[in-house]
Amino acid sequence: xxxxxxxxxxxxxxxxxxxxxxxxxxxxxxxxxxxxxxxxxxxxxxxxxxxxxxxxxxxxxxxxxxxxxxxxxxxxxxxxxxxxxxxxxxxxxxxxxxxxxxxxxxxxxxxxxxxxxxxxxxxxxxxxxxxxxxxxxxxxxxxxxxxxxxxxxxxxxxxxxxxxxxxxxxxxxxxxxxxxxxxxxxxxxxxxxxxxxxxxxxxxxxxxxxxxxxxxxxxxxxxxxxxxxxxxxxxxxxxxxxxxxxxxxxxxxxxxxxxxxxxxxxxxxxxxxxxxxxxxxxxxxxxxxxxxxxxxxxxxxxxxxxxxxxxxxxxxxxxxxxxxxxxxxxxxxxxxxxxxxxxxxxxxx
Amino acid sequence: xxxxxxxxxxxxxxxxxxxxxxxxxxxxxxxxxxxxxxxxxxxxxxxxxxxxxxxxxxxxxxxxxxxxxxxxxxxxxxxxxxxxxxxxxxxxxxxxxxxxxxxxxxxxxxxxxxxxxxxxxxxxxxxxxxxxxxxxxxxxxxxxxxxxxxxxxxxxxxxxxxxxxxxxxxxxxxxxxxxxxxxxxxxxxxxxxxxxxxxxxxxxxxxxxxxxxxxxxxxxxxxxxxxxxxxxxxxxxxxxxxxxxxxxxxxxxxxxxxxxxxxxxxxxxxxxxxxxxxxxxxxx
Ligand code: HEM
Numbered sequence: 001x002x003x004x005x006x007x008x009x010x011x012x013x014x015x016x017x018x019x020x021x022x023x024x025x026x027x028x029x030x031x032x033x034x035x036x037x038x039x040x041x042x043x044x045x046x047x048x049x050x051x052x053x054x055x056x057x058x059x060x061x062x063x064x065x066x067x068x069x070x071x072x073x074x075x076x077x078x079x080x081x082x083x084x085x086x087x088x089x090x091x092x093x094x095x096x097x098x099x100x101x102x103x104x105x106x107x108x109x110x111x112x113x114x115x116x117x118x119x120x121x122x123x124x125x126x127x128x129x130x131x132x133x134x135x136x137x138x139x140x141x142x143x144x145x146x147x148x149x150x151x152x153x154x155x156x157x158x159x160x161x162x163x164x165x166x167x168x169x170x171x172x173x174x175x176x177x178x179x180x181x182x183x184x185x186x187x188x189x190x191x192x193x194x195x196x197x198x199x200x201x202x203x204x205x206x207x208x209x210x211x212x213x214x215x216x217x218x219x220x221x222x223x224x225x226x227x228x229x230x231x232x233x234x235x236x237x238x239x240x241x242x243x244x245x246x247x248x249x250x251x252x253x254x255x256x257x258x259x260x261x262x263x264x265x266x267x268x269x270x271x272x273x274x275x276x277x278x279x280x281x282x283x284x285x286x287x288x289x290x291x292x293x294x295x296x297x298x299x300x301x302x303x304x305x306x307x308x309x310x311x312x313x314x315x316x317x318x319x320x321x322x323x324x325x326x327x328x329x330x331x332x333x334x335x336x337x338x339x340x341x342x343x344x345x346x347x348x349x
Numbered sequence: 350x351x352x353x354x355x356x357x358x359x360x361x362x363x364x365x366x367x368x369x370x371x372x373x374x375x376x377x378x379x380x381x382x383x384x385x386x387x388x389x390x391x392x393x394x395x396x397x398x399x400x401x402x403x404x405x406x407x408x409x410x411x412x413x414x415x416x417x418x419x420x421x422x423x424x425x426x427x428x429x430x431x432x433x434x435x436x437x438x439x440x441x442x443x444x445x446x447x448x449x450x451x452x453x454x455x456x457x458x459x460x461x462x463x464x465x466x467x468x469x470x471x472x473x474x475x476x477x478x479x480x481x482x483x484x485x486x487x488x489x490x491x492x493x494x495x496x497x498x499x500x501x502x503x504x505x506x507x508x509x510x511x512x513x514x515x516x517x518x519x520x521x522x523x524x525x526x527x528x529x530x531x532x533x534x535x536x537x538x539x540x541x542x543x544x545x546x547x548x549x550x551x552x553x554x555x556x557x558x559x560x561x562x563x564x565x566x567x568x569x570x571x572x573x574x575x576x577x578x579x580x581x582x583x584x585x586x587x588x589x590x591x592x593x594x595x596x597x598x599x600x601x602x603x604x605x606x607x608x609x610x611x612x613x614x615x616x617x618x619x620x621x622x623x624x625x626x627x628x629x630x631x632x633x
Contacts, residue, residue, distance in 0.1 A: 011595040018588045022581055029577040090568075138481045162484040163564040174567040289567045297569070301556045308549050322531050322539060324452050 002057060009053035017046040037085075044078050051075050066314055069307025076300045084293040086112040089119075089171075091288045095126035096182050096198045097244065097281045106288065117290050118169045124148045125155065129179070129284055131242040133235075137205065142175045144284050171290045178285030180204035181211065181228060181244060183251050189219050189273035200283050201228050205242070208234070221271040227252040228280075229261075244282035251277045355477050357417040361434060364409035365469045368441065368462060371402035375458035379526045399458050403445045410438035420479070426495060427480035429623055433472040435495075436502065436618070440465060443503030444510075454539065456527055460513030461506060464611075471619075485565035493557035501550035502614055508543035509611035511536050512604035519601055537600045540607055541593065548586050555583060578617040586610055 021043035028035045051071055054061055061067050089111040095101065103119045127145030134140055142161035148168065150156035158166065165172040182198040201211040211228040232247040234240060251262045253275070260268045264279040378395030414425055414434060425431035448455055515533050517523045530536065558579075559569040570576060589606045592598060598606075 011591050014591055015588055015595070018584055018591075022584050022588075025572070025577055025580050025584070028572040030573065032572045134481065136481075139484060141484050141487070163488045163561075165564070165567065172567065287567045289563075294563065294569070298556070298560060301552070301559075305549060305552050305556070308545075308552065312545055312549060316542060321451055321542075322453050322535055324529070 005053045005057045009057050013050050066307045066311030073300050073304030080293045080297045084291045086114040088112045089115050089290040094283045094285050096283045100125045122168045133240045144175050173286040176285045178203050182281045182283050184278040184281050186276040219272045222256040224255040249280045356420050357413040360409050360413035364406045367402050367406035372462035374398045407441040423482040430475040433468050439499035440503050457510035461510035490561035497550050497554040504543045504547035505611045508540045509608045511540035512607040515604040533600050574621045578621045582613050
């Protein structure tokens with residue numbers, strides 16, 4: 001058994017598997033989603049076996065505290081990263097001002113087979129947001145307001161944005177550059193109950209000139225095309241703040257050859273009911289990320305560096321750095337150099 | 350494009366002049382050391398001159414960086430011009446401290462300073478245009494990431510400077526210039542100490558970078574150009590350290606490996622982020 005482990009622990013294999021890992025990493029470059037997972041999993045598994053075998057059998061690792069900590073931590077990182085991939089979740093969601101989070105609205109969901117978080121316990125309500133722009137339409141800071149449960153039955157206001165995610169039950173919500181306007185509409189079908197909803201327009205200001213969308217009432221009838229005529233104060237040459245509360249828009253509708261322009265509060269009679277344009281709102285696109293191993297990965301990685309630092313310290317504390325000789329004759333000759341003798345004792349390494 | 354002489358340029362030019370003089374003084378030092386009397390690695394007068402000139406260059410770069418910071422309103426973290434300038438400062442600073450504290454490596458200045466010159470000439474060819482500070486750069490982990498990276502590159506620079514001496518000594522005509530340095534076997538060991546230090550700071554840089562990436566882009570690792578390249582660099586360094594422990598690697602092959610690792614790191618720093626728009630996505 002030990003003989004087999006010793007073979008598996010060979011550093012020659014380490015080098016081979018490292019080379020394979022390098023190839024796997026290069027293949028992953030820029031396209032991790034479409035690259036088969038085994039290009040990384042296989043070399044990492046081989047390295048893991050190799051490392052575990054070395055930790056068990058090789059006194060050069062397991063008798064040296066710092067080096068042992070470092071290599072065990074490396075193994076742990078690989079294991080944690082694997083657990084992370086199995087349990088992670090990534091998704092996107094567009095949250096309209098005033099809307100509460102519901103998992104059903106998540107899109108592009110990707111998750112590991114063992115994902116089991118408390119997504120159903122995530123509650124927050126989207127509020128308004130502002131985004132600063134500098135001359136040349138360079139996006140600056142995002143301040144997105146959200147209401148989160150305060151634990152006492154009420155709501156607490158928080159501001160998130162850019163590198164400050166909203167973290168609830170381990171789920172991290174990041175604002176993205178994908179955000180824009182929405183038209184709030186109330187549809188009053190003939191003989192039915194009135195419903196209020198929103199039509200999301202494409203990302204703004206990316207699609208400044210394509211603020212259009214379409215909708216067909218569930219009751220049937222003609223498809224309705226909407227177009228938002230926006231006044232946002234946008235200034236490509238200067239400083240400007242994107243803020244839906246300071247923007248205005250009229251809504252242009254086209255359906256069945258009819259063209260109507262509505263101001264907030266105005267209604268239009270359509271084939272199967274009455275539609276009211278309640279006003280302008282905004283939506284923020286969030287990226288959702290969940291990985292329960294994040295803190296552990298960080299701690300383990302820091303531990304690995306600590307191990308390496310201890311190893312470095314111990315290894316060199318007893319071996320002074322060489323100093324220049326005061327005797328010229330000594331210099332340049334390995335065997336006669338007294339300084340060298342100190343360092344050369346055993347293999348430095 | 351800026352047509353006027355911006356505030357940081359005079360300081361940058363003078364700093365580069367100081368580095369150039371330091372390079373010249375270092376070369377004179379090793380040449381004159383042949384006849385040196387004290388028996389030290391290099392002629393002592395030249396050593397203080399070299400140290401003084403590098404320190405002056407570092408100081409001038411501090412002023413240049415401060416001027417630029419005031420002018421554009423943020424630190425040197427975004428475009429190639431400011432990254433190069435900032436590295437010229439930190440590499441100079443770390444090298445100056447090591448030069449001062451570890452006299453045996455002083456003749457490496459004849460290798461290290463010309464390596465700095467690659468960056469020096471490069472930065473002088475670039476326009477000092479003001480960069481735009483991306484929203485995701487307002488993060489304290491950026492500082493840790495950049496700081497660790499500076500030590501990583503500086504230790505690699507020293508390691509490859511020593512490796513350069515090992516290679517230069519391989520040429521019979523140049524060998525006498527460095528005969529007051531310890532033998533190659535000792536230089537090799539000192540150089541690999543710096544490589545081990547570099548690995549520690551490389552690891553720290555990757556960790557801090559991952560924490561920042563998690564905050565900034567909502568994922569700690571995504572194999573973008575910079576991440577892939579820096580991971581390969583880390584792996585290369587680890588593999589080289591293991592190879593040296595496992596095989597009897599000839600000193601000169603080891604020296605070439607150290608320089609190769611430095612060159613790879615150099616391209617990771619100054620090539621990759623500008624080759625791929627996807628790297629450090631916050632910029633867009
Ligand atoms: C995955 C399988 C690995 C195995 C089996 C392994 C094995 C070993 C062994 C046996 C030693 C002690 C060698 C000696 O002193 O003669 C060692 C040292 C070391 N290993 Fe690893 N290692 C592995 C991965 C890594 C990785 C991925 C890194 C970092 C990139 C790394 C960095 C180091 C360092 C820095 C030393 C100390 C070198 C020195 O003191 O000069 N190892 N490793």
